Amino acid sequence: MAEDRLSVIFAALADPTRRGILARLAEGDATVSELAEPFAISLPAISRHLKVLEHAGLITRSRSAQWRSSSLNPEPLREATAWMERYRQFWDANFDRLDAHLRRIQAQTERNEP
């Protein structure tokens, strides 16, 4: 009932079928039936998983005739990783130095290619 955005995103990622769906969508848009094909579960079950992913903002959907196409929307993954980055210093000793370097490069790049 809290249902903050980050919780919804992580909960959506906490199911292997949904992660499998995202992996498939990384290769291109797909219909519900196409997404269901690799899994040994019913179509309604897949339909629900898609609704969860959509609610988390991880996919967007469009309809064309009787087909509903899903496409990956990675924005929430950026949010999730952004949250985890706060802990990165704990598991990557080189992070601070490399990150600083990265920022320098990025800033330079932005100056050269505005």
Added chain:
Amino acid sequence: MAEDRLSVIFAALADPTRRGILARLAEGDATVSELAEPFAISLPAISRHLKVLEHAGLITRSRSAQWRSSSLNPEPLREATAWMERYRQFWDANFDRLDAHLRRIQAQTERNEP
């Protein structure tokens, strides 16, 4: 019942109280009571959250007298981000180039400071 490791990790992160506990532990080890203090829920509830975090490998625990201290173990966060990195190219256009640069720097650094 699948309970692959990644699912357990993401599920553990899908609760705001547990993320709050991790945030607190990022500032240093703490006892159960200390961890419970900011939250308006009972001690047994916190105790369960800690068990979930421990099961996900996100914390390790030690006992000293009647106090049980928890400490952050960020390794699973690394795994989770590693999974998400597969999608990074979708949300960070500069990723490929910057990553290449990063690797070059890293390799150079390792040569210079073995």
Added chain:
DNA sequence: CCTATGTTTAACGCATCCGTTAATTAACGA
């Protein structure tokens, strides 16, 4: 229109999650 195809909704069962309060365990210390 009628039917075939793709997808969703409805209704249900079962397991797990998250919280509670009460009881129990563990260890310290007067």
Added chain:
DNA sequence: TCGTTAATTAACGGATGCGTTAAACATAGG
């Protein structure tokens, strides 16, 4: 030894998650 403090386990209730099958809906197309 007895009481206090720290934490966990037990037992329960309600909500949510994930699966099923059957029914409904939407659209193309003869």
